[in-house]
Amino acid sequence: MIDLFVTKLGPVLAGAVALMTVGATSTRAEVTLDVLYTTPGTFNALHQELARRFTEAHPDIKVKFRNPVASYEEAAQQILRDQITGRLPDVAFNGINQIGLFVDRGLGAPLDEFAAADGGLAQLGYYPTLAELGRYKGKLYGLPFATSTPVLYVNADLLAKAGTDVSALPKTWPELLALGKTIEAKAGTAVTGFYYQWEQTGNWLFQSLVTSKGGRVLKADGCSIAFDDANGMWALKTLEAFGRSGMPNLGLGQARQSFVAGSIAISADSTSYVAAAERQIGGRFQFKTVAFPLAVADGRLPAGGNVAMVFAKDAERQKAAWKYIKFTTGPVGQTAMVNSTGYMPGNEIAVKTPDLLGAFYARSPNHLTSIQQLPLLTEWASFPGDNSLKIIEVIKHQIESLVTGKRTAEQVMPELVGAVSNLLPKCGG
Numbered sequence: 001m002i003d004l005f006v007t008k009l010g011p012v013l014a015g016a017v018a019l020m021t022v023g024a025t026s027t028r029a030e031v032t033l034d035v036l037y038t039t040p041g042t043f044n045a046l047h048q049e050l051a052r053r054f055t056e057a058h059p060d061i062k063v064k065f066r067n068p069v070a071s072y073e074e075a076a077q078q079i080l081r082d083q084i085t086g087r088l089p090d091v092a093f094n095g096i097n098q099i100g101l102f103v104d105r106g107l108g109a110p111l112d113e114f115a116a117a118d119g120g121l122a123q124l125g126y127y128p129t130l131a132e133l134g135r136y137k138g139k140l141y142g143l144p145f146a147t148s149t150p151v152l153y154v155n156a157d158l159l160a161k162a163g164t165d166v167s168a169l170p171k172t173w174p175e176l177l178a179l180g181k182t183i184e185a186k187a188g189t190a191v192t193g194f195y196y197q198w199e200q201t202g203n204w205l206f207q208s209l210v211t212s213k214g215g216r217v218l219k220a221d222g223c224s225i226a227f228d229d230a231n232g233m234w235a236l237k238t239l240e241a242f243g244r245s246g247m248p249n250l251g252l253g254q255a256r257q258s259f260v261a262g263s264i265a266i267s268a269d270s271t272s273y274v275a276a277a278e279r280q281i282g283g284r285f286q287f288k289t290v291a292f293p294l295a296v297a298d299g300r301l302p303a304g305g306n307v308a309m310v311f312a313k314d315a316e317r318q319k320a321a322w323k324y325i326k327f328t329t330g331p332v333g334q335t336a337m338v339n340s341t342g343y344m345p346g347n348e349i350a351v352k353t354p355d356l357l358g359a360f361y362a363r364s365p366n367h368l369t370s371i372q373q374l375p376l377l378t379e380w381a382s383f384p385g386d387n388s389l390k391i392i393e394v395i396k397h398q399i400e401s402l403v404t405g406k407r408t409a410e411q412v413m414p415e416l417v418g419a420v421s422n423l424l425p426k427c428g429g
Contacts, residue, residue: 040068090312100382125349142307144346156286158265202396209235212299217381236409274342300378385425
């Protein structure tokens with residue numbers, strides 16, 4: 001896929017590489033950047049290719065990857081350990097919701113001056129909405145590398161057996177659950193009509209329900225919960241309804257493999273898997289993506305995915321790191337990222353340039369769904385304090401008790417509110 005992408009870009013890529021080479025100096029001491037990323041199954045080939053092309057243009061900067069870890073949470077734990085041992089990576093691609101976790105511990109270099117020296121974020125082509133997600137307490141700490149939105153994955157063939165099609169897909173969860181049962185009855189084989197990928201990162205799709213109803217996970221002060229209201233209860237009751245419907249409790253990989261195998265008709269999941277799903281389905285059935293249902297007209301969706309952050313302390317290493325993340329999040333890097341994954345690009349220049357992603361989206365409607373949800377994006381709430389990762393585990397545990405039918409929303413809400421509140425730092429403290 002990457003090789004095909006490079007071939008298609010032809011003169012555009014060559015020109016971009018030439019521009020990056022202008023001004024490179026052979027007298028500068030060589031720098032080797034220590035880089036960490038996650039989710040190797042999705043990103044291995046992409047990061048290796050981006051690093052190769054970057055070092056072709058910047059021979060004085062080498063890129064050495066650490067062994068990638070499976071999840072954002074594992075990466076965060078590793079970085080926090082590295083802070084203690086003094087072995088921080090120079091660059092890390094980590095979850096958008098973890099920026100505050102790092103900055104509050106004195107980690108991460110502000111990028112505002114670097115961006116300003118290159119003409120500013122708008123000049124560099126970043127979508128304002130996505131660039132804003134990289135800010136924390138008024139400063140820019142991350143650039144959007146791979147952004148995801150929640151969508152519905154649909155097996156159109158199974159819908160057809162149930163006498164309907166994608167254009168008539170319901171827009172509420174109760175109706176989707178009912179359609180799922182109809183699909184199961186008419187499929188002629190054992191299938192799951194509806195699945196909600198609830199466990200992804202432990203809390204992202206829970207947050208998606210809350211914000212789609214117009215609610216918030218944290219209050220504006222950033223250290224008090226806001227989901228202890230009608231919107232939060234609605235989200236928990238919705239998850240409870242999924243469990244009561246008989247929806248199985250599957251791991252992330254298991255659920256995705258079941259969908260591409262044709263065993264799940266409708267699945268709520270991240271756009272990050274779209275490209276892989278298309279490759280794995282291979283035309284065996286009609287696969288479509290549909291916008292994530294909003295419970296209210298002004299509902300919003302939390303932006304998932306990861307940003308590129310600079311953890312280098314030395315000024316020269318920071319300059320080299322800035323060049324690298326500017327490339328990976330720039331037009332050429334983002335074109336490669338989209339062609340290789342299902343994530344949404346953070347760079348508008350790539351999307352508007354026909355030889356980059358303009359033509360890609362014209363022929364790839366399953367990827368376009370995420371772009372169309374761009375105006376709906378809001379923050380993926382970052383839990384502050386030393387217990388940030390523990391809070392995610394608490395939420396995941398409580399949600400699992402709902403989707404497995406062990407508990408009710410009325411039982412979960414007070415325990416969830418109490419547990420998360422106790423783990424949050426005191427405002428101003």
